[in-house]
Amino acid sequence: MGLRLTLKPNERIVVNGCVIRNSDRRQMLIIENQADVVREADLLDDQEERTPVKEVYFFIQSALLDPNIRDKVVPIVQQKLGKLAPVFHDDITVHIFEAANHVSCGNYYKAMRALRPVVEYEASLYEMINEKMSVAAAE
DSSP states (O other): OOEEEEEOTTOEEEETTEEEEOOSSOEEEEEOSOOOEEEGGGSOOTTSOOOHHHHHHHHHHHHHHOGGGHHHHHHHHHHHHHHHGGGSOHHHHHHHHHHHHHHHTTOHHHHHHHHHHHHHHHHHHHHHHHHHHHHHHHO
16 A cells, blocks of 8 residues: 555645645545655744754755765764753653664654754754743843
8 A cells, every 4th residue: 555645735745855735625645655755844944943852853855855965964963863852851862762763774854853852852952041031031
């Protein structure tokens, strides 16, 4: 059984480096063999703020989109994931180890998906810090 994707109107995906845009109606695609596939919604924008977790996510994303750089990027990703693991509590570290495992197996999309909860948690931490700084500055 292949990968079944339901695309929203005008949604873009990248398949083996080729950008594909859906028409103005909902469509279903079935990818029947192994391919590097990622939805536009799962990609970081170049303009997004760089944080430690997003940096690792971006490296994994780059490996997914460009097979020519994988040999260079994978060791960097593994090293950065190893440095992130002790920073977070166990509930979050599980996702980091899962991402590292997927990178080791060459499944970069699953590695990105595994890091999503870590990206969200990191964003909530930065939000809390910014709120506390705002309150402190107002006093």
